Each structure stands twice: as C-alpha cells, then as structure tokens.
Amino acid sequence: MTDWLNRCHFGDCRQVMAAWPTGVADACITDPPYGDTSLEWDRRCEGWMVQVARVLKPAASVWVFGSMRYLATIFNEMTAAGFRYAQDIVWEKQNGSGFHADRFRRVHEHSIQFYRGAWSEVYNAPQYTNDATAKTVRRKARPPHTGHNGAAHYVSEDGGPRLQRSVIYVPNEHGRAVHPTQKPLGILAPLVRTSVPPGGLVIEPFAGSLSTGIAARLLGRQFAACEIDPACEAMQAQRTQQSSFLLEATC
Ligand SMILES: C[S@@+](CC[C@H](N)C(=O)[O-])C[C@H]1O[C@@H](n2cnc3c(N)ncnc32)[C@H](O)[C@@H]1O
Incomplete structure (x- = not known):
C-alpha cells in the first residue's frame, strides 16, 4: 500500500502517523511549532517524536528546525525516544527578526540532526558542493562517529568538490511566502540530498x-507529511505551483 505516500494528511500528526507503517522511512526533516509566541498555530506539540521513531528505519536520522529555546527543550524528549545528537547547521538569511537595540539582529536559525542506530548505517551522502578553488584538502575518512581521523587527502580543482559548510546562506522568502514560517526550498534541499537516499x-x-515534501519530490525522493491546519491545503497548492522555479532559484 503506497497511497499514504507523496501527499499531506490533514489532522494531528500524532494520530495521523499512528496509521503509517513501522520501520519504513529513511529520515524525518521537520519544522515543528516552537511555542515561542501566543499565535494559534504556534502551540507546542508534545510527543511528536514517538510516532516518528516508530515509522523510521532502525538506523535513521531526524533534522529538527527550531529556536534555541525550543531545541534545548526537546533534547530530553529525543533522547527518551532513542535518538542522539549528530550535528547541526545554521541557516543564514538576508534579513531576520529583532528590532531591539540591546539585542543582535537575528539573521539565522538552527536545525539539529539526531540519529539512532550505528552512524555508519545511517544514510549520510557525501556533503560536497562543487565550488572549490584549487588547493590540497585533508579529508577525514567517514568516521564511526568517535572522532577517528583518516589520513586521506585530495587536491581539489577549481569548481571541484568541497565539503558543504555548516552555515548555509539562503535568502528567506519575504514577499512571496504563503505560510508565516515558510522555509525556503534552498535550505531543505541539502538536508534532503544528504539524509535521504534517491x-x-x-x-x-x-x-x-509543504516545503519538505516539495523539496523531496524535486530531488527524486518520496515523502509523507501531516498538517493540522486545513487552511494550509491552499498554501500547499500554491507553493507546489511555484516550486520548480523556487528550487532552481535558491539552490
Ligand atoms: C513552523 S510551521 C511549518 C512551516 C513549514 N516548514 C513551511 O515551510 O511552510 C509548523 C506547522 O505545524 C502545524 N501543526 C501544529 N501542530 C500540529 C500537529 N499537532 N499536527 C500537525 N501539524 C501541526 C502548524 O499548523 C504549522 O503549519
């Protein structure tokens, strides 16, 4: 049965996911409500990772976007659900929030990757971009996640591969966003490419x-998504129409 794939299911994700098969997904890439504001759609959803843990394969990873306040609070929940911290990235935007003179203007967001199973069995494609300038680069062989270094190195060529930086600049979608906390496809694409096999x-x-779902389809992956707010259906239709252009423009 594949009729649950490549679409968004409307309802509370904790109930919707309970009907999905066990041990089938390679990764979860998610942007939960952080509970930082009093807005209706920003209510924290406790315990979402319990069903995620069931639907994922035994060796799999979970990328979670969130404010520092939110991410700090879910460490314990992720640990209880059997996940460990793997790494994190910073999404750098061209402009952000914060207008107080006694605070830095905030132009970034975090996403943390958790994993379970042996790190070597979790899908993690080489994280290269093809924009190197020529130089000799020391390269770690893929470590078993205990800090061992390999002795390998390679000489890069102009325009050749280099390791993707963990701070990734992608303009946000002010002016064309259809959802108040819309993530650009350009920040989801590297996570999908490296954490989900073709x-x-x-x-x-x-x-x-539907940012994660659209990025997945454009990159030849499958997805299954949930959303509690029926108003998002129209946003998803609009976003899907814009999507090929947006991915080309932002990756
Ligand atoms: C931070 S937004 C995600 C925005 C998305 N990344 C995008 O690019 O458009 C969180 C979404 O989760 C939805 N949501 C909140 N609680 C939920 C629940 N229990 N089950 C499913 N969706 C929920 C909200 O309605 C909101 O649309």
Missing part, C-alpha cells in the same frame, strides 16, 4: 506549506 522516504509531521 528514491527513499522522508517524513514531515508539520508540513505547513
């Missing part, structure tokens, strides 16, 4: 305008 399955319990 043809593999990524799940997103908090779809909003």
Whole structure:
C-alpha cells in the first residue's frame, strides 16, 4: 500500500502517523511549532517524536528546525525516544527578526540532526558542493562517529568538490511566502540530498506549506507529511505551483 505516500494528511500528526507503517522511512526533516509566541498555530506539540521513531528505519536520522529555546527543550524528549545528537547547521538569511537595540539582529536559525542506530548505517551522502578553488584538502575518512581521523587527502580543482559548510546562506522568502514560517526550498534541499537516499522516504509531521515534501519530490525522493491546519491545503497548492522555479532559484 503506497497511497499514504507523496501527499499531506490533514489532522494531528500524532494520530495521523499512528496509521503509517513501522520501520519504513529513511529520515524525518521537520519544522515543528516552537511555542515561542501566543499565535494559534504556534502551540507546542508534545510527543511528536514517538510516532516518528516508530515509522523510521532502525538506523535513521531526524533534522529538527527550531529556536534555541525550543531545541534545548526537546533534547530530553529525543533522547527518551532513542535518538542522539549528530550535528547541526545554521541557516543564514538576508534579513531576520529583532528590532531591539540591546539585542543582535537575528539573521539565522538552527536545525539539529539526531540519529539512532550505528552512524555508519545511517544514510549520510557525501556533503560536497562543487565550488572549490584549487588547493590540497585533508579529508577525514567517514568516521564511526568517535572522532577517528583518516589520513586521506585530495587536491581539489577549481569548481571541484568541497565539503558543504555548516552555515548555509539562503535568502528567506519575504514577499512571496504563503505560510508565516515558510522555509525556503534552498535550505531543505541539502538536508534532503544528504539524509535521504534517491528514491527513499522522508517524513514531515508539520508540513505547513509543504516545503519538505516539495523539496523531496524535486530531488527524486518520496515523502509523507501531516498538517493540522486545513487552511494550509491552499498554501500547499500554491507553493507546489511555484516550486520548480523556487528550487532552481535558491539552490
Ligand atoms: C513552523 S510551521 C511549518 C512551516 C513549514 N516548514 C513551511 O515551510 O511552510 C509548523 C506547522 O505545524 C502545524 N501543526 C501544529 N501542530 C500540529 C500537529 N499537532 N499536527 C500537525 N501539524 C501541526 C502548524 O499548523 C504549522 O503549519
């Protein structure tokens, strides 16, 4: 049965995901409500990772976007659900929030990757971009996640591969966003590419305008998503129409 794939299911993700099969997804890439504001759609959803843990394969990873306040609070919940911290990235935007003179203007957001199973069995494609300038680069062989270094090195060529930086600049979608907390496809694309094998399955319990799902389809992956707010259906239709142009423009 594949009729649950490549679409968004409307309802509370904790109930919707309970009907999905066990041990089938390669990764979860999610952007939950952080509970930082009093807005209606920003209510924290406790315990979403319990069903995520069931639907994922035994060796799999979960990328979670969130404010520092939110991410700090879910460490314990992720640990209780059997996940460990793997790494994090920073999404750098061209402009952000914060207008107080006694605070830095905030132009970034975090996403943390958790994993379970042996790190060597979790899908993690080489994280290269093809924009190197020629130089000799020391390269770690893929470590078993205990800090061992390999002795390998390679000489890069102009325009050749280099390791993707963990701070990734992608303009946000002010002016054209259809959802209030819309993530650009350009920040989801590297996570999908590196954490979900071609043809593999990524799940997103908090779809909003369907950013993760659209990035997945454009990159030849499958997805299954949930969203509690029926108003997001129209946003998703609009976003899907814009999507090929947006991915080309932002990756
Ligand atoms: C931070 S937004 C996601 C935005 C999305 N990344 C995008 O690019 O459009 C979180 C979404 O989760 C939805 N949501 C909140 N609680 C939920 C629940 N229990 N189950 C499913 N969706 C929920 C909200 O309605 C909101 O659209």
